[in-house]
Amino acid sequence: MAQNPRTSETDSDPTTGRNSGFTRRNYVRSFAAVATATTALGGAGAVSAQDDYEVIEAQGQTITIGAGETWENKLIDMTSGQDIVITARDTDWTIRNIGFKGKNTSGTGTATFGVADVSGGTSTVENIYLGDGSSTGNTNPNGHGQTAFWVAPDHSGHIDFKNVNIQNFADNAIYGSAPGTNGGGTIHIDSSFAANCYVSHFRLATEGSKVTNSSVYVDSKDGYVGRGIWAWAPGPIEVSNCQIEMNGNNNAIVAGANGKPTEVTVTKGDYDDKAGIVEHAGSNVKLGDNVGTNPKAVMPDGVPTSPEEAASGGSK
Template identity: 40%
Template sequence: MARDESVRDTTGPAEQTVSDDERNNTSVIDRRSYLKLAGATVLATGVSAGAASAAGNDYEVIEARGQTITIDSGQTWENKLIDFGNRNEISIIAKGTNWTIRNIGFTGTIPYNTAVFGVCDSGSGTSVMENIYFGESTGEQPASTRSICIWVDPKHNGHLDVTNVNFNVPGNNGIYGSAPAYNGNGGTVALDSCYGNDCHHTAFRIGDNGMSIDNCMSYKSGTRAANRNAWIWEGKYDGGATIRNSHFITNGAGDSIATNGNPNLTIDNVHTDDGHGDGSNPEHFVPDGCPKSGEEAASGGSSNSASSSPSTDEDADRSENTLLVDGVGTAGDTRYEFTVSGAAEKATIKGATIDDGDSIESGHVTGRVAGWRDAFRFAGDLEELTIEGDARVFVNGERVDPADYGQEKPHVLTLVGNGTTANYELTVDGTIETIAGDDSEEHATVSSGNTVEGSIERASQQFRFSGTLTDITFLDGSAQVYVDDQRIDPKQYNEQELLPHAIVIDGTDTDGRTEYAFSVDGEVITSSYRDASVNPGDEIDGRSVSGKVDDGLDAYWFDGDIADFQLSGNATVDVEYNARSN
């Protein structure tokens, strides 16, 4: 059923505990438990009071107050009139399969910089959004304040029908549906009989992996030069994109149909006023069946008034805290790490995605975000916060300065020599640095910000780092290793094989994006060699690699030989055999 995200499922799995045997072994701990083994703290939660379910043309009125509503697989969420008031936020999340959202109307002024719907069909099924009305906004506004009505998550691998949706939100975005095509799981979206009114910067954004726009109309007043009626993105899947029987008006500003890359696009009976279609003289109209008010949408298309009363939260206990890492509008990815005094859990605040790669161990959280949002609910106090990148952090809706929460690099790694020379290499998934005045300054070298090479014989060396220790390898000899105040077993951390050869795709001196794909007949892993960035969008599938570079470097370690290589763009490629010994 649909549920408010603030309500925890008390029948779900309990917090992970540590066995008595593990607690008694305090001298050496493994890589997953060197962080504080704090006891689990139950988050304070409450049950939201809801209005009576709709019957016939009745509908429920919901007052936006920053809540998150989640739609389950196979469920139908319908007949709702949602009041934004004066830019109050609400997030509606549907990320299962075979769900339906219909007869939803919005009143009040759409909030700044939010995604109202965050959706995908992640079970290869078919989900539906139909008869929805978005209305009221202030038109012209800065880029940092524009909202997205419907965001389609990259994890979408099924099909989504979007029918009779009215994006009457001047200055804001309509639907962003292209991500599954170019950096996601290949799901498709079909828009039918939808309307966009002065959406900025885009009304209808899709990919060329089988997505379509049919019987739609998008109007622009001409006040926004960057405005796009439709934006078609080249993706990595087959299927093409189709626009049929549609009308787009630009009034001389921006593009009726814009493209990103070189998408496979078919246009059939598309009327535009800038020559980008195959017809001219576009008409301005709202497609048949598309609602023209919030009340009309909520009542299922009828214009008669419905008896309804606002839902409240008098019984709700919303004492838990929220933390949002917001990477929207930033370049590259941001690594974050924070510690709270209580328990933490992932959340979907402001349409944030829940990513398997983000880690929670007791009250310690690490993760990365690129171009979108990660969010968490937590109990207790925020004790430490580290951000590496341009993303912004909000605690309980207020932006915070990470410098106010602990040290930038909160962990200390210590090596203690045993009297014989040991050469080592270690890597963290954050950043690491030597400590001024320590032996590490003389005997160790930091490269790429996250890798250290050095040697030790006697005494000790110390480093400050953020994130977690991911690899430590002694090329010869040995030493004792401590993370914070706990001794660790290096054997638990040397799972990464030191592959001998390097391949570097260098786009630093080129214009535009370069795409590449290659395969090897041995093993291959990502690398920070030559200060290359590790881009989470690059993919390794067994022995095959694919990725993109703009103005940076991508690098990989491998063994064996390169079996196949493809390059589209102007980046240079260097293959260095036995690079570690050069």
């Protein structure tokens, strides 16, 4: 199946771009192909042991996490110049204590993580370091830059993201709007940090989805200047106790896309009023009385600041 053209930077139809079917690089190389292309848990190409984590060299492999499984304490070495894809598309799975060392320069334009809970359960992503980012390169001229996390359209359960650090990615940091077109599953992003990514940093669509206790930072000097938080239909989306520091770049909060409105409720926290709020297609962003306009993006407690810290499950 051919790569779909870029649609994510404009308010285009989510059912004709990457949000349709599997898409997003055919749902990170398609789960139909995983049976023959997957490296099983515990064996992922070049692996070396550390005291408290494994080192896995990126070699173009795909790793799959199944129902009820936990994948943890891995340091992914991206200095090989190759890509790696981690998929979790079952239920009640956990991904935690994963650090990526080096920028993704593979140019594949996939998603590093392709995830969904498709059986109505609750899955978890926690203590992840993706702070070294990705390059702008892409071997497919009609393709996309690298996305950190892609949540598939058929996500019908719930995913908790906590203590995640994503910086300098050439596409969305957490691309979680696709379930709004199909599965309707919810996403909670808590105590996480995203900075200098393209398109958007936190992107959600379904009722019950929210961003809490998190920060977004965009600096025109480095990286990419995507939207802070982008809410798609149907919503509503909650934003609470967040710091959205954009330094006047792009927009802090964008509501609505594809001619379809949504609603965003913002309580506590601060946003950059120079970057501002955009309400498309009759969308509504409701600001609480305790929402300010002097954001100071900080690294929330518990967010790993290095690959080794993430992989070991704590500060070194």
